[in-house]
Amino acid sequence: MKLKMSNLPLPHGGRLIDRRLGKNECRKAARLISGAQVFELSDNLLMDVAKISDGSFSPLEGFMDREDYGLVVKQKKLKNGLVWTIPIVFDISRKAALAVKTGDTIALIRGAHPIAILVVRDKFIPDRRKDAKLIFGTTDERHPGVREYLNKKDVFLGGDISTLNQPRFGFFAFDYEPRQTRDIFTQMGWRTVVAFHSRNVIHRAHEFLQKSAMQVSDGIFIHLIAGKTKTGDFLPDIILGGYQRFIKLYYPKQRALLGVLTCAMKFAGPREAVFHAIIRKNYGCTHFIVGRDHAGVGGFYQKYAAHNIFDEFGDLGITILKLSGPYFCKKCREIVTEKVCPHPTRYHSAVSGTLIRDLIKRGKTPPPDLMRPEVAKFLLRKARIKNIFSA
Ligand SMILES: [Zn+2]
Structure with missing residues (x-):
């Protein structure tokens, strides 16, 4: 098979490093x-x-x-x-x-x-x-x-x-390295690839962000972080399992690639957003989604500090899609952002990972406006047989 010419961005610094010895x-x-x-x-x-x-x-x-x-x-x-x-x-x-x-x-x-x-x-x-x-x-x-x-x-x-020996981790089938995703993107014929970083189960607000980006790109690389996160977060295998079900049911084949990034979260907010963008540039992505409070924790960073930091730099070689945080609006009756919804905040309800975690912990099914029923069912089923949260 003849591959299409790669149109993917150069790695950061122009050359993909390989420190593995022969x-x-x-x-x-x-x-x-x-x-x-x-x-x-x-x-x-x-x-x-x-x-x-x-x-x-x-x-x-x-x-x-x-x-x-x-x-x-x-x-x-x-x-x-x-x-x-x-x-x-x-x-x-x-x-x-x-x-x-x-x-x-x-x-x-x-x-x-x-x-x-x-x-x-x-x-x-x-x-x-x-x-x-x-x-x-x-x-x-x-x-x-x-x-x-x-x-x-x-x-x-x-x-x-x-x-001497490249470390291997769990989720091996999903733990791509940059050379592999670059090959896959090229084989898929994707010239624009949006990367979506997450450490949470797929919910409707993240789906909204992904679809907004998918409208204008050839493909999406959903790159879940699996490393040490914080106590109470969903375990990586649970997040991955939910995504596998979701993508199979709701995204066209050939438009989404699911991967796992084995890297510890640092919760450094804006600085970490830049770090995450550079990593995805190395993976061959052309665009990177930065949402509300990317890589933040508690109330330590301003809602859009992770957007603003990118203004400090020139061209990073990857385009940042600065997206607002979506919410459910009772008037619009769908997931929207402040960019398209004119209604006062009393009609808004947050779609947050924390909220979903609390519902699942209590054995309750999150409403379909928050989470696809198939994903909710998977989480509840797993929660009945094992601990699904990080200790
Ligand atoms: Zn509205």
Whole structure:
């Protein structure tokens, strides 16, 4: 089969990074690390290694050194001038850091498995509290992202990684890497691909956003985040299962691709919206939907702060679709946004993930205006046989 010429956007920085070693290089690397310092990767670091390695985080080739880290935190860019908003760091304890010096090659393992090597370019102690304020806009420890950041170990190691064994996660059939989605989009003949990021079950407001974008694009890539989220959220397999049913029943074949992004949520609101957009650019998407309070948590960010941040940058190489938050209007009798509905707010009711979670928790079926009955039925059935919420 002859593929159509790809019309997809270039990855961030122009080149899709691939840090996986070939067989021969692996043998060499294995010799190099026999006797080297060994570090066990946490869940989050393992995911970061996977995403750096397969190019999802292009142009990053490793963990940030002091200079990149400082620029990202203070100026939302890397030293090569590219926009980047979220630090990708490798943290170790002060005690462990004593045995590591610049120029060392260290081994990153998971259990008994060697995963990657890290050539240490830099070792530094950041001011995490000061930096959290810049990254998250707050140092309030009720913010789950802040809490996680302040709990990091004291010393950060910067340097490029090379992967001996690419980590694999659950949902393997859906856990595409950028090269795969680029191939799929090209084979589908999609020239415009809208990415939709979600960590929630599909409800009617998200359906409205997706369909608004689908009207003007060739295809949609629904990219569900599966990593550590926050307590009380639906578990990733439940979110995925609901989507599988929904897409089969309500979207034309050949118009939607469902994928899972194994990456931890940071709840950094606007900064994370930019990070999410760059990842989807690397996946080959031309457009990215940013809705109300994207990647926000609690009341920490303004409703549309994640829209406004994009005004700080020039062309990112992916078009941001800034969409308003849809609601159900009793007068319009459908899901609408303030852009098309003239009615006062007393006629509006929110379609929120939180509301749906509460209903499902109580064994109640969300009304069809909130959620498709087939999805609701699936959630309630699963909730009867197992815990469907993150602990
Ligand atoms: Zn209305």
